[in-house]
Amino acid sequence: MIVPFGHLLILAGILFVIGLFCALARRSLIMILLGVEIMLNAAAIAFVGGSLHWHDMEGQTIVLFIAAVAATEVSVGLAMIVHVFRKTGSFDPVLFDLLK
Amino acid sequence: MTLYTALFYLLGALIVASTGVAVTRRNLVHAVVYLILSFFGTSLLFYLLGAPLLAALWVIIYAGAIMVLFLFIIMMTRADAQAGPLFPPGQWIPAAVLGLLYLVVGSLMVLAVPETGAELRPAVAAPRNFALHLFETHWLSVEIVSVLLLVALMGALYLGRRRETDVSGEEP
Incomplete structure (x- = not known):
């Protein structure tokens, strides 16, 4: 035996919430994408x-x-982020509000 | 407590700690390097849970290819360190409250369902069996994923090309 199945699901849940927090709270496009990566990683652990x-x-x-x-x-x-960076010179998502 | 149990909790603590450190770094390169540590931990966890092929692929694809891509982009663009607060209060308070609420509700749900109390018993999916299963039952999905990767490649090339007109300021 390893551990109860529930503990594994809780570990995946903690990781998912950390990723969600990163994607919602950080003001940098790179960190938002990293947050999505953390969430996908958590889903993979659960699977x-x-x-x-x-x-x-x-x-x-x-x-x-x-x-x-x-x-x-x-x-x-990342290709979109590089595109945005060439337009605005920053990773701040607030500066890029035109889909042009 | 068996060795497997101790290893699981140790790995879990390592993964959560390195991910938490990564999320709170101001320097993007440091954040990516801490996340590489986290993904190594995940790969070891996969090995512990009986998925050796996925453990190898996780090191190659996640800790290797994806994170190195992030590093390349960060070094290529050379943005200045972010000024101002790392977490603007208007953003992180709702995010933290919602995240904690989801975590509490999810944990309660997991602990309330009796089936989740069942112990996991060690078993290993041999890479040969896994590959046979993948290509016998999911060969169509593999083809679709390959088309998806091709489309992503073309999209990234299209988005990433440098337009000469942007430099001179004239629209084509």
Whole structure:
């Protein structure tokens, strides 16, 4: 035995809330994207735990796709951040309020 | 308490601590490096939970590729350190209150459901079995993800190209 399944879910929940806080409270586009990464990481932990709990490999399969989606999101997000940085010279999301 | 249990709590504490430190750094490079530590911890946790292939992929993709991409962008743009308060009070108070509320409600829900008290027993999904399962039942999803990555590549190239007209100030 390792631990109760609930403790794993609570660990994933704590990580998710830290990521949520980072994405909501920081005033920097890079930190917002990092917060989203932390949240995806927390979801992956919950999926792997569920995969072990039910002895089913579907959970691990989904984690593989989470990694692919995270890579996609980061590449497009960082390209947009570089675009914004060229326009405004800052990572502050408040300065970029025109979708032009 | 078995060795596995002790390892789980140790890893959990390490992951939460390094993530918390990363979130509160003012310097973006430091934040990214602390997050790399956090993702290494996650990878070890995956190994503990019986997913060795995912543990390796997590080091390669998350701690490796994604975080290095962040580092490249931070070093490429060379923004000045953020002035003013790290967490503007108007933003962090609602975020913290909402986050804590969700955490409390979620923990209560998890502890109230009897099934979540079941102990996890160690088991390992061998990489060979995992790969066979992936490509036998989810081959279509793998193809769709590859198309998604291609589209992301094209989107990033389109967004990231430098327009000559921006420099001279003329619209095309």
